[in-house]
Amino acid sequence: MLNITMFSKADSVKGQGVGSAYLELMRLLQTHWQDEFNIKINRYGRSAISHYHTVNPMFYLSTFMPNRGRKIGYVHFLPETLEGSLKLPKPFQAIFNRYLISFYKRMDHIVVVNPTFIPKLEAYNISRADVTYIPNFVSKREFYEMTKKKQLQLRQKYGYDQDKFMILGTGQIQDRKGVPDFIELARRNPDIQFVWAGGFSFGRITDGYQELKQVVDNPPANLSFPGIVDREKLVDYYNMADLFLLPSYNELFPMSVLEAFSCGTPVLLRDLDLYRAIIDGYYQAASDVDDMQKQIDHLRDNPAGMQFLHDKAVLASKDYSEERLARIWHDFYLQQAKEG
Template sequence: MLNITMFSKADSVKGQGVGSAYLELMRLLKTHWHDEFNVKVNRYGRSAISHYHTVNPQFYLSTFMPNRGRKIGYVHFLPETLEGSLKLPRPFQAVFNHYLISFYKRMDHIVVVNPTFIPKLAAYGIPAKDVTYIPNFVSKREFYEMTASKRERLRRQYGYATDRFTIIGTGQIQDRKGVPDFIKLARQNPDIQFIWAGGFSFGRITDGYQQLKEVVDNPPANLSFPGIVDREKLVDYYNMADLFLLPSYNELFPMSVLEAFSCGTPVLLRDLDLYRAIIDGYYQAATDVDDMQRQIDYLRQTPAALVALQEQARHAAKDYSEERLAQIWHAFYLDQAEKG
């Protein structure tokens, strides 16, 4: 049995992708490799591998303790990717940025969820040879495609019209996620139902909180903010949608996109370099909010294009399947244990 200790507080704040990725990995290991890996959480005893999912100070201090084994860091964000997420006073932001990189440098090896991070980490002094790219994934048991009749029943159940084109976005309500553009599109298209499933996971320190809170409290009639939705209910929202739209300005490997793919929901994203590196060919790209409007108009008027985009989502779900990633994680942990 290989002893692996997970260090994580990722599931302590609801509605964030880091927590979803952590929970998916924990479930994968328990499902596929329970007879080979002995996985513990936030324990400080002897371990062959210590896998750090979050950068809490107590975890940083633990890296100086003996018997930690091979230290693996899971990089979900860098200083530059936090811009537009949290609004911290400049001195505090500078201190946190320094701490974050220091944490990563304490690791023996780094895992990134997007290969574009490898050269960025190298610029911070972490060699590319010490970094491995392993993509995120979601389980088909939790996120799956429903029948048309089931989707119609869900719309009635949640209070949405069954005959209106419906667009969903999910994630934290913040400027970085492009929520202001989502709101703008809702105002431009009063005949379309817009739903944003998510909330202010970090409260008032969320960037753009005041302006966004005003809209959340008083949205246009065709825009719904159901708040932070429990993970087991998110599958309903993806299936109710005709189109998934994530207008983020900055992402790594958003779990929400994989969840939409897994539910067979067509995906429209802002055109970002990092998406091209990981999911090129599986989604429709738009350069800005005006282009998003053009793409929405085209997809509504061209049913065949929407069906083709749905097929692309289904292909993506196969490429980022749990079964494939289970083999990748298995090989990775065994390799790291040998190096320890």
């Protein structure tokens, strides 16, 4: 049996994708490979593989300890992708950026959730040969499409109009997520119900906190902020929505998009290069807030277009299925153990 130690604090802050990805991987390994992998969490004993999911200082120090085995780093962000997420004084930001890259360089091998990160890591003098791309995934047991009848019942349960076109966004409320554009679209479309499920996971240091907090506290009548929604209830929101909109300016491999796909919810995203690298053809793209408005106008009166995006979402969820990723992770760990 292969001994694997997971080092993670990803689930200590609610409402962030890193935590969702970590929990999904843990559940996958325990479901599919419990007879082959002996998994421990945040333990400092001997291990064949140490898989670092977050970059906490104590974890960094542990990389200098003996018996860590093969050190695997999970790269969910780089210094440039943190811009627009947290607002830190420049000296602290510079120190953290150097620390982050130093952490990654302590690893024997890196896993990225988006292949566009590979050349960026090379720019930090991390060899391409030491990097593997493994995408995120979600479980169909947790995120699944419900019947139309159940979807309408959920709208009644949560207090949303059953007849209104509903647009959902999820994730942390911050500038990087494009929440100001989401708010702008809500103001432009008073006859559409907009819902953003998420909150200020990092409080006042969230970039754009003051301006966004004012809107969250006093939103337009057609804009709802239910706060950070427990993961087991998020499936309800994806099913209630007619369209999922994520207007982020910068993402890695957003769990929220995979969750929407898994629920069969049509997806509209800002047109970003990194999406083309991983999910091209499965969603509708828009260049800016005006283009998003144009796409919304087109889709809400176009049942055939909505059905097309629904079908694409279903296809995407098969490509990023739990079964396929279970085998990929299994083979990856065994290969890394051989090289350790």
